[in-house]
Amino acid sequence: MENNTLHFLFVCDYFIARFCTATNSRGWYDRKDVENVDVGWMTKLTFKEPSKPFAQHGWTYPANQTDVTQKIITWMQQTFTCKGLLGEPKLTLLAPPPPLPGEPEKENKKALPNTYGAFVRFHHNLVKTSTKKFWPMYGNLSNINVDILANNVELISRQMIFLSTADEYYCVMPKYNIGMKGEFDKDHNENMASYRNFSNSPNLKKYEHYLIPGQSLSGNGAFYAVIMTKDGSPLPFEQVTINELISKLENRLPYMYKVAMNQDRKMENMLEKAKRGIQILKDNYKNNLNDYAYLASLNTPIDVIDLANLEPGKNVYWLSTEAETKKNRDYTAVNWPLLRLKKGVKQSCATSGPQWIIFRMDAVINQSDAGNIELMDNFVNRFNYDYVYNYFFGKDKVIEPYKPLAFVSNEEKANSQSATELSDEAKKNANDRSIAFFEDFSAVPSGAAPPHWNTERSYGTGGMVSVTELKDMPGKWLKLKRNASPKTFTPVSGDFEISYDLLVHKGDVPWGTPGMQLQLMFSAGQSEKKYSVDVSPGDMNRKDAAGWIMLMLGGSACKLGNYYSVPDFTGSKPVNQVRITMRKKGESITVLSNNNKVYDCATAFSAGMELKKINFEVNEKNVYYISNIKLKKM
Numbered sequence: 001m002e003n004n005t006l007h008f009l010f011v012c013d014y015f016i017a018r019f020c021t022a023t024n025s026r027g028w029y030d031r032k033d034v035e036n037v038d039v040g041w042m043t044k045l046t047f048k049e050p051s052k053p054f055a056q057h058g059w060t061y062p063a064n065q066t067d068v069t070q071k072i073i074t075w076m077q078q079t080f081t082c083k084g085l086l087g088e089p090k091l092t093l094l095a096p097p098p099p100l101p102g103e104p105e106k107e108n109k110k111a112l113p114n115t116y117g118a119f120v121r122f123h124h125n126l127v128k129t130s131t132k133k134f135w136p137m138y139g140n141l142s143n144i145n146v147d148i149l150a151n152n153v154e155l156i157s158r159q160m161i162f163l164s165t166a167d168e169y170y171c172v173m174p175k176y177n178i179g180m181k182g183e184f185d186k187d188h189n190e191n192m193a194s195y196r197n198f199s200n201s202p203n204l205k206k207y208e209h210y211l212i213p214g215q216s217l218s219g220n221g222a223f224y225a226v227i228m229t230k231d232g233s234p235l236p237f238e239q240v241t242i243n244e245l246i247s248k249l250e251n252r253l254p255y256m257y258k259v260a261m262n263q264d265r266k267m268e269n270m271l272e273k274a275k276r277g278i279q280i281l282k283d284n285y286k287n288n289l290n291d292y293a294y295l296a297s298l299n300t301p302i303d304v305i306d307l308a309n310l311e312p313g314k315n316v317y318w319l320s321t322e323a324e325t326k327k328n329r330d331y332t333a334v335n336w337p338l339l340r341l342k343k344g345v346k347q348s349c350a351t352s353g354p355q356w357i358i359f360r361m362d363a364v365i366n367q368s369d370a371g372n373i374e375l376m377d378n379f380v381n382r383f384n385y386d387y388v389y390n391y392f393f394g395k396d397k398v399i400e401p402y403k404p405l406a407f408v409s410n411e412e413k414a415n416s417q418s419a420t421e422l423s424d425e426a427k428k429n430a431n432d433r434s435i436a437f438f439e440d441f442s443a444v445p446s447g448a449a450p451p452h453w454n455t456e457r458s459y460g461t462g463g464m465v466s467v468t469e470l471k472d473m474p475g476k477w478l479k480l481k482r483n484a485s486p487k488t489f490t491p492v493s494g495d496f497e498i499s500y501d502l503l504v505h506k507g508d509v510p511w512g513t514p515g516m517q518l519q520l521m522f523s524a525g526q527s528e529k530k531y532s533v534d535v536s537p538g539d540m541n542r543k544d545a546a547g548w549i550m551l552m553l554g555g556s557a558c559k560l561g562n563y564y565s566v567p568d569f570t571g572s573k574p575v576n577q578v579r580i581t582m583r584k585k586g587e588s589i590t591v592l593s594n595n596n597k598v599y600d601c602a603t604a605f606s607a608g609m610e611l612k613k614i615n616f617e618v619n620e621k622n623v624y625y626i627s628n629i630k631l632k633k634m
Helices: 013-019 063-079 104-111 187-197 242-262 270-284 304-308 370-382 385-393 410-415 424-430
Strands: 006-008 043-045 054-056 059-061 086-093 116-123 143-150 170-172 208-212 223-229 237-239 324-328 331-334 339-341 356-362 435-439 453-455 466-468 477-479 483-486 496-505 516-524 527-536 547-553 564-566 575-585 588-593 596-601 610-617 625-633
Touching: 043 063, 043 086, 063 086, 063 116, 063 143, 063 385, 086 143, 143 370, 187 208, 187 370, 223 385, 242 270, 242 304, 270 304, 356 370, 356 385, 424 435, 496 516, 516 575, 527 575, 547 575, 547 588, 547 596, 564 596, 610 625
Parallel strands: none
Antiparallel strands: 006 043, 054 059, 086 116, 116 143, 143 356, 170 339, 208 223, 223 356, 237 339, 324 331, 435 625, 453 483, 466 477, 477 625, 483 610, 496 575, 496 625, 516 527, 516 610, 527 547, 547 564, 575 588, 588 596
């Protein structure tokens, strides 16, 4: 179904001149140069003729099902923009070739229903070819897939290979929702589930949606899944009882043993030990045969080796009859229901329209990448799930054309605000010729990113750096993430003094974690030198515990200690604020905290050094606020 007429998108000269940057010396684009560029599609699929039936490898799809594939890819192309990413659309029909001997996982696919829809592969790593402005970097591919498939099972399940057959499909379905206990109760899973408001998006509230954590399906990737069924009914699976599981294991044992021998997975008396293992299951669960079976580990295939390793008198660690197991006072393990596709589902899906639809997107690795943010917003907030539901499952026939949702993020709304009035202090400093730079963020609306600063989004959440107002504190403050530096900076030679206000709330910066670092880059003849002032608050759990400063002085001859105490900057008060100053006078340096000297050295600078750039850097897990940044020539 991929042999459609392909319509290449030729990028006009105007687009190239206005939006595209050059490749690097190796012939590909650096991400920072294209992440905000409208890259476009490799091809765009269009359909001028009615859908036709499709048959391959014993699988048959009537025209009404192939028509669904065309509609889905058309809706995806209408919704998904290609900001920073090159889109490659494909139609999908499940029709795998016949398996080879010894490929049970592929053999078991025969039990699956007709699965059809579309997917788009969004390419990150791009090159320029002799005929294409943007093309995937084959040999170094990096992409994110978005799938929309009717009657799909494999996108959200892990096949139990040795229980399944060509007629029956057994599986587990790993999932994570915020607040869930067990092995997936990790900060990184919570961050991924929260990304771009996935867990709480109003657009998804009618449909079951969750994160599939990394390594819980085949491979290492994590996924976002949205499940659409008519009237929100459950997917067509039945939970397996202990009795059914034991019966199935007895039935499949000869086959399991044969596969293990063919794969040279052997142990002494393996078959006899496996038979003993089945008897152990019968003995251990003789009073629970009608209870549902749960797997304690997603990584247990339940093969002949697992059965042979069971020992009399010991618990079966991988099997439970409860959804949760209390391991100790602080840890509760989640067990996974063993499921079987209901009988008759394959037959009922053979010629009908969709009975359920799976939407799945690969979780992104770099959540701060502008292209990834746009893609996630398209998946979560712009794709019109309600239209798709009404089209396939609604009571009334849908005749109006598909339209993506007009979503505007809170960040876009904040950044669209008009600039606010400069403070009196900012106006005064603007007219003072001795002030080389001043910023108190007074002209930036609360919630907006500072337009005259280069900033970086949070790597973990994708959240942008923004200006905010703090309770009971005057003025406006920049809430830092990663790096922030002025876009325009006039170099300063000679003597100067740079100062800024730094603020943390109690609990914002755990003791011992990285501080907030002011970095100053100097040119010194043909070389460059970096100086930094790294400031941390005191321990929040110790009243009046002092903060500290660590220094880096560009390789000068100054003697430096590991750190210098800053009693003015505690971490234990509800609000902790300090003003840090660094003064250059001739070759000397002086560092002050609230005008109290912290450090000085007479030989920190050499003649002819010129300050070229300043940058503020933080560990994004800590929360620092800065304001009233002043660079004064002396």
